Amino acid sequence: MRDVTAIIAGRGALPALVADSLGRQGAPFHIFELDGFAMDNPAGLPVERFILERLALLFNRMHDLGVTQVVFAGAVARAALDPERIDAQTAALLPQILPALQQGDDATLRAILQLFTEDGFQIAGAHEIAPDLLPEPGILTASQPGPVDETDAARAAEIVRGLGQLDLGQGAVVADGLCLAVETLPGTDAMLDWVADVAGKKRPIGRGGVFLKAPKPGQERRIDLPAIGPDTLARAARAGLNGVVIEASGVMILNRAETVAEADRRGLFLWVRPA
Known part of the structure; x- marks a missing residue:
């Protein structure tokens, strides 16, 4: 049996x-x-x-x-x-x-x-x-991150590592090197909605930026491995971001084909970034 x-x-x-x-x-x-x-x-x-x-x-x-x-x-x-x-x-x-x-x-x-x-x-x-929920490293979309996006992603990764040391969230939004928001108890959706509704009014239209999601350092991965899906990309687009970055081997993509299609439809990049 x-x-x-x-x-x-x-x-x-x-x-x-x-x-x-x-x-x-x-x-x-x-x-x-x-x-x-x-x-x-x-x-x-x-x-x-x-x-x-x-x-x-x-x-x-x-x-x-x-x-x-x-x-x-x-x-x-x-x-x-x-x-x-x-x-x-x-x-x-x-x-x-x-x-x-x-x-x-x-x-x-x-x-x-x-x-x-x-x-x-x-x-x-x-x-x-x-x-199969964990994608291989690489850029999964037609849109590609530029040099500024890569710098923003590195800064966001640094911020998320700091958050993890305090057992807080697993994500951050960075634009032109400035941290617009970090993920806390309300979660990813609330953070991206806040960027769209509040932070977006305080920065120039089309400024861009990235949302990066990664597990906390030393996190118990058997029970709380982070994930994104199509709705994450839709919210990132509404927040005026250029793309979404996830840590390779550390973030699952739910409904991958639909998620990548949503990113392509919105003109965003989806980057699986090596840790």
Whole structure:
């Protein structure tokens, strides 16, 4: 009997892409969706929902189904636990869960991983299940970055490394060497929308710039590897940028053909830059 994989799903397209990859491999899987963070599910895949307050019951359910491997896929946000919903088994895990929720994202994710591994599950990264989500280095679009874009990308990479040391965001927008925005808790979409709506009014039209996304230094890549998709390119275009830069081997592209087509349609470059 083949090992069974549990997909712990959050928002976005990634859970379904991981499920599709497992299906093509003939590997059995079950999808468990965190309540309040519905995944994109155009194929109507069967999904079981769970709440963090009953995490121990989720573990029991996965053991009953023969799950041996877990992959985390999709976006979630930290929320306060509801004491009235906590079951007795999960209450025993609170000394590990609660301190982590008061720390940064990476600390929280490491604590959650530890709980799963202590219960006997192996953890796989989404990029390990679906390696085609990680593109090879190079420029994927007709539009190419110029010398100023390359300088801006280097500056943005420096900024993101600094953010990572503080366990903050995974992206920055730089134009002509000036940092227009950095990614924080609201995420990439909110940052790019802010550049379009606020920063864009304070700089000359057509000034350009780049959005760079990269994992944090020392980041736990099995659970929080960053990703972009078509909407990222659409927002970058609305923000008046010249292109999007992602770190090779560190950022997934969801729906790659559609993402590259969106970039070409908008006249932006999409550069997979070596770290």
